[in-house]
Amino acid sequence: MDVTDDKTVVKVDKKDISKYISACLFSLSKESEVNIISRGSNIKKAIDILAILMREYLEDAKYEIKVGTEPYETRNVSTLEIHLTGKQKEKRIK
Numbered sequence: 001m002d003v004t005d006d007k008t009v010v011k012v013d014k015k016d017i018s019k020y021i022s023a024c025l026f027s028l029s030k031e032s033e034v035n036i037i038s039r040g041s042n043i044k045k046a047i048d049i050l051a052i053l054m055r056e057y058l059e060d061a062k063y064e065i066k067v068g069t070e071p072y073e074t075r076n077v078s079t080l081e082i083h084l085t086g087k088q089k090e091k092r093i094k
Contacts, residue, residue, distance in 0.1 A: 012038035012046045020049050025057060028088060036082040039070070043080045050082055061086030 008031045010023045020036070027034040038046035054061045066081040 008033055009035045012042045033085045039079040040077045046080055058086040059089050
């Protein structure tokens with residue numbers, strides 16, 4: 001995968017989804033873009049993170065998805081890279 005800036009990269013692994021959502025929101029507040037990277041069984045989690053961010057936290061969001069494979073030990077594993085841009089929704093006080 002060709003990711004250029006580590007400040008805007010969130011690598012999805014085994015942590016809770018809320019940790020990744022917080023990391024993405026922090027990155028979006030500083031840089032206005034984030035790259036969400038996952039591979040193997042964590043691809044579904046990355047897609048869930050994207051859906052939650054777009055539904056709950058972002059407006060005017062745009063994303064690009066790159067799907068690929070990379071060698072891992074004795075086999076190939078699927079990879080997913082999501083490049084997400086957008087601005088956070090205004091917080092409403094109830």
